[in-house]
Amino acid sequence: MSVRILVVILALFVLAQWLRLWRLRILGQESSSRRADLAGLRKAAGWRWAGLALGLFAAIQMARFGPLGLGLMFAPVVFGLCVIGGVAVGELATIPWPDDVRTAAVETRAVGHYLPRRLGGLVAASTLLLGAILVTTTIMGSADDGGRAGRSLLRQCSAQLSESAGPWPGLFYSVPLAIAVVAGLLCAGVALRRVVQRPRRGSAAELVAADDMLRRRSAEAVVAATGVMVATSLTGVSLTAAGKLLGFSCPPLWWTVLGFLLLAIAALMSLLLIWCLALLAGSRIRPVLWQDSARPTDGARP
Numbered sequence: 001m002s003v004r005i006l007v008v009i010l011a012l013f014v015l016a017q018w019l020r021l022w023r024l025r026i027l028g029q030e031s032s033s034r035r036a037d038l039a040g041l042r043k044a045a046g047w048r049w050a051g052l053a054l055g056l057f058a059a060i061q062m063a064r065f066g067p068l069g070l071g072l073m074f075a076p077v078v079f080g081l082c083v084i085g086g087v088a089v090g091e092l093a094t095i096p097w098p099d100d101v102r103t104a105a106v107e108t109r110a111v112g113h114y115l116p117r118r119l120g121g122l123v124a125a126s127t128l129l130l131g132a133i134l135v136t137t138t139i140m141g142s143a144d145d146g147g148r149a150g151r152s153l154l155r156q157c158s159a160q161l162s163e164s165a166g167p168w169p170g171l172f173y174s175v176p177l178a179i180a181v182v183a184g185l186l187c188a189g190v191a192l193r194r195v196v197q198r199p200r201r202g203s204a205a206e207l208v209a210a211d212d213m214l215r216r217r218s219a220e221a222v223v224a225a226t227g228v229m230v231a232t233s234l235t236g237v238s239l240t241a242a243g244k245l246l247g248f249s250c251p252p253l254w255w256t257v258l259g260f261l262l263l264a265i266a267a268l269m270s271l272l273l274i275w276c277l278a279l280l281a282g283s284r285i286r287p288v289l290w291q292d293s294a295r296p297t298d299g300a301r302p
Contacts, residue, residue, distance in 0.1 A: 046090070047086045047087070047089045047090030048083070048086050048087050048090050048217075048218065048221050049086070050086050051082050051083045051084070051085055051086015051087060051089070051090075052082075052083050052086065052280055052281075054082045054086065055078065055079040055080070055081075055082030055083045055086075055225070056079065058078045058079065058082055059075040059076065059078050059079040059082075060075075062074055062075045062078045063075040068148075068151075068167065068172075069167065069173075070173070070176065072236075073173060073176070073177055073233070073236065074176075074177075074180055075232075076228055076229050076232035076233055076236075077177075077180040077181060077183075077184050077229050077233070079225070079228060079229065080184050080188075080225040080226055080228055080229030081183075081184055081187055081229075083221060083222075083224075083225035083228075083280065084184070084187050084188050084191045084222055084225050084226070085187070085191075087191050087194075087195070087218050087221050087222050087225075088187075088190065088191040088194050090218065113196075114192075114195060114196065114212075114215045114216045114218075114219040115192070115219050115223060116216075116219070116220050116223055119220070119223050119224065119227065119275070119276075119279070120223050122227070122272055123223055123226055123227040123230060123231075123272075123276075126227070126230045126231060126234055126269065126272060127181070127185065127226075127230050129234065129265065130181065130230055130233060130234045130237070131178070133234065133237055133238065133241070133262070133265075134169070134174040134177065134178055134237065135174075136258075137150075137168065137169045137170055137174060137237065137241050138150055138170050138171050138174045138175075140153060140168075140170065141153060141168050141169075141170020141171055141172075141174075142154040142164070142168075142170070144164075144166050144167075144172075148172045149170065149171040149172055150168065150170020150171030150172045150173070150174065151166050151167050151168055151170055151171075151172040151173070152164050152165065152166040152167075152168050152170075153165050153166065153168040153170075153244050153245070155248050155250060155251065155255075157249070157250035158250075161250070163248055163249065163250065165244040165247055165248065166244070167240070168240070168241070168244055169237045169240050169241055173237075177233060177237075181229065181230065181233060184226065184229050185226065188222050188223075188225070188226045191218075191222045192219055192222055195215050195218045195219050195222070196215070198215075220279060221279075221280060224276040224277075224279040224280050225276070225280065227272060227273070227275070227276035228273060228276045228277060228280070231269040231270075231272040231273040231276060232269075232273055234265065234266075234269045235266045235269040235270055235273065238262040238263070238265045238266040238269065239262070239263070239266045241258075241259075241262050242258075242259045242260070242262035242263045242266065245258055245259035245262070246259040246260075
């Protein structure tokens with residue numbers, strides 16, 4: 001396993017070096033000032049890709065460790081935090097040096113100008129749904145044989161017969177997961193604020209267009225990473241809870257309804273997860289090219 005990871009990292013490094021040389025040839029015909037500005041924008045995109053690669057590696061390692069499945073539960077959160085951190089570092093890397101003499105138009109930028117509205121709404125709704133399901137499973141949970149609170153689901157079928165099933169996503173899992181997700185959301189908020197507040201690197205129309213495109217792609221990467229974190233967590237909790245609810249021989253009717261509802265939620269979250277991963281790995285968050293920055297359809301703001 002470790003050998004394969006090293007091979008992947010080496011291949012990514014070689015690809016990054018090839019892309020760097022290719023971009024240098026593209027920028028060779030531009031002025032030195034604009035070349036430096038566009039190189040800074042591409043540096044931010046590079047940090048975003050570095051966060052994506054580090055997130056994959058860290059999530060795989062986290063899933064392998066941790067008692068009673070806690071490592072696997074935290075893996076998507078770790079992935080999201082790495083991607084978000086890469087975006088934040090990339091935005092900091094594009095801040096102009098203090099001794100640079102630059103001009104910029106007076107403008108007001110807000111987070112809403114750069115957020116992907118449809119994806120952002122789905123991620124926000126999924127986060128609220130995750131919180132509601134964790135509260136529900138926490139209330140329903142019971143202690144397991146080892147005395148760990150909320151790690152088992154108990155059903156008293158009759159005076160003589162009772163059944164229990166686990167692991168159940170109760171207090172033992174829900175509180176650490178909720179804390180981790182809240183920490184991820186706070187980091188996402190800080191990263192989005194950094195995306196909006198970062199100073200522009202120049203006032204030329206081409207650089208403004210490239211800068212706005214980079215902000216949108218950075219915001220999209222933050223929201224997509226948050227979506228991966230929330231959707232994966234919600235899928236895991238829903239599947240685990242549904243399997244236990246539907247596995248009892250004497251479940252009440254509302255347990256059966258809840259079990260099938262959780263299965264439907266898991267299916268929907270799987271689609272959201274695929275969408276977020278496609279955005280993170282797809283062409284929409286590639287480093288901004290000079291030709292792209294000069295197009296008026298990129299949504300440049302004056």
